[in-house]
Amino acid sequence: MSPNDSYQDKEDILSKTSIKEYIDKNWSECKKSGSGYKVLCPFHDDKSPSMHINDEKGLYHCFVCKAGGNLVQFIKEFKNLTYPETLEEISNFFNIKIPKKNYKPIGEIGLDKKMFDFNKKISLYFKRCLSDEQANLKPIKYLKSRGFSSQDIEENSLGFAPDSWDSITKMVQDKKELLNIALSLGLIIKKDGKEDFFDFFRNRIIFPIKNRQGNILGFAGRTIGDDKAKYINSKESEIFSKRKVLYGLGNFNKLNGRKPKYIFIVEGYTDVLMMNHFGLYNVVATMGTALTLEHANEIKKISNKVIICYDSDAAGIDSSFKNIDPLFQFGIEIFTLRLEDGLDPCSYLEKFGMDNFIQRAKKSNLIIDEYINYLKDKLIEKDLSINEVVDNFVSKIRFVQDYIQRDEFINKFSSSFSISKRKIESIIDNEFVKSEISSQKHNSNRLLGPEDIILKVFLEFIDSRDIGIMNKCSKIFNNIFHKEIIDIIKINPEAEASGVIGSIEEDATSSMLSDLVFTPFDIPNDRQLRGKLILDCIKRIELDSIKDLKRLINLRLSKDGELTDKDEKELLNELKDLIDREKQLQ
Ligand SMILES: [Zn+2]
Incomplete structure (x- = not known):
């Protein structure tokens, strides 16, 4: 849900609805399975029901395509609606009143739209500059030389930013709001310390970067002059983040x-x-x-x-x-x-x-075959030791979710390097907390790591949410998704799992969270035992990070001749401290 709605509003709305009922009537009938329901997943080409529904918690999750969330997220995705439209749909379907204030797209949502609109306007401007072919023979010539037809240029809204310091600046400098938008999108830049601005893209071919809905998030510019930076991108903004956006x-x-x-x-x-x-x-x-x-x-x-x-x-x-x-x-x-x-x-x-x-x-080749060959070369050229080769391989393979596939990769590796399969498997096993779930033949083959288990406990047992422990977790968690979830729970310490999911803005995070809720793992009912489980997991995380640090130091120590005596002594001291800490924890 929108981060702007109060937590109580969200809980109220969700408590009056049933995700199962909505899916039954609008998509396909949910069939009883275990303690919950299963239904064909509408978000991927599903042959057998892969979507799990927990009506009590108001959550869905698909273990195949990782779609997951609460009712609001389901409807938004399923019907491709905006947030206010989704609330309206819920209000109509369940015949409940939702206060009007919830409908309003406020705050960032409104700003997003203004930013999209502005980018669109600027994109049209760049396009016009390009089509002014007389003046801009060079960009057109470049694009044609790369094989682009006029139709390609038109369809992809390619453009040209003229060789000028103030084409966009002039458009916005007298309009406060537009000026601020242009600044936050990085289309104009403020001169150091002065109320003076200049254009960011100059003398460049412009590629608008769009999301799947067709909104322009930002631009890429390729120089046709002799600028050293061949390509530059719009700066990171509310709507544009390079780590999220894929061109195409x-x-x-x-x-x-x-x-x-x-x-x-x-x-x-x-x-x-x-x-x-x-x-x-x-x-x-x-x-x-x-x-x-x-x-x-x-x-x-x-x-x-x-x-x-x-x-x-x-x-x-x-x-x-x-x-x-x-x-x-x-x-x-x-x-x-x-x-x-x-x-x-x-x-x-x-x-x-x-x-x-x-x-x-x-x-095409399986990448793992290429990777094994690559490691072989590295070993022969003595760039990597055999232990490093194994470490490298294990660090990749531990993420493979499909057990059969993982087994196949391990077979290939063990025969390529004549290392026993058991040895590799035991290294992989050590990377995970030993848990019962692998024997529970469920639809999820994922082994929960210690961070996962801690979060699962916090999600399902509100009385286990100790603020001191949660603060510690924020510090020691390595993965950004884990960190994000723990931070949300800290802000909403009373929220049920579906409320926590509702506060998440990132698809990737909410998918990971619903995955956690639906991945089976036996959490003790006894509060004290749960506390002990959490502490065990924290210890596990700390030991793992010590192990990583030790590996790094050993690696540096193994490089003979590159270290001064002083460096070596310092590293050995660090190593000793780590070993001491490790002993204390064990
Ligand atoms: Zn799916």
Whole structure:
């Protein structure tokens, strides 16, 4: 729900509704399963009911596509409604009165719209500048040289920011509100300490960056002058965050609602657009950053498979491996497509055509095969020791959710390096808290880590929410989602799980939270035992972080000749302290 509604309002509304009833009547009948219900998931191409419903808690969760949340989130996604429209739907369906004040999109929601509108206006301006072809032969020439047709330019609203310091500044400088919006979007910049402004994008080809709804979140600008920075992006704002946005999603509507079997991840803007040019719309790129969990979450909503198609040079291969962790965490299968002769997707498509490209894509390699070969090379070249190779492999593989797949990867690895499978499995097991759930053959194969277990206890047992312990958790949790959830519980210490979910603005976080609620784990009913469980988990987290630090120090110590005696002594002291702390905890 909107963060602006009071907590009590949200609880009131949700307590008068039944998520099961809504889904029964508006989608498909929920069937009893265990203590809850199951229904076909409307958010992915579901063959057997994968969506779990807990009507008592008012929550849903799909273990396949990770959709999850409360009734408001369900309706918003299912019917593609805005927040006020969703409240209206609830009010009508359940015949309950919802105070009018809740309808109003207030605060940030209103500001978002103003920002989208302003970006749209500026995008039209950039577009006009580009179409003024006489004056701007150079940008048009560049785009044509990259293979863009006039239709591509038009459809993607490509534009041009003129070589001027004040084209946008002039538009807004006398209008206080617009000036502030332009500033917060980073389209104009304030000169140091003065009430004086200048344009951010100058002499650049402009690529508007859109979300799936088609709103413009920000821009990318490619220089056509001799600026050292080839590409620059709008600055981070309320509506634009590089760690969340994927370039290319704005064109997914051209798939006409079809769920693609896989999504291509390519290196840059022009790769996306050229693949679009050849009729492939299931393509995204990050904006010069590594792929994040938020990106993986966006991808997971659309498909379970990705094909990474980066350059075949060492840099391209390295960056494709960086994508493994977040994608595996969301249970996404990863393939890589390395094109011959250093061709990128555009040049390959131009040379061999789309059918050939698709055939080639179907023969993509599993990324794990490439990764094992890569580790082999590193071992042979003595860049990595065998222990580091195992560590590297385990750190990736521990995120693979599918047990059969994980087993297959471990088999491959153990035969490539002649290390026993048992050994690798025991290392992986050590990374998790030993728990009963693996034997409980449920729909979730996820093993809960210590952070997960703590959060699950806090979510389900309000009387376990000790503020001192929660503060400690905020400090020691490593993962941003875990941190975010604990912070929300701290603010709403009386909220039930569905209320906590309602206060979350990030899809990725609410999905992770509903996953936690629906992943089975036996929490003791006795309050004291629960307290003990939490303390055990905290100890586990602390021990793990000591283990990581020790590994790091040992790694540095193992690099002979690179350390001065003083450094070495300091490291040994640190190591000794860590070992002492470890002993105290154990
Ligand atoms: Zn689903």
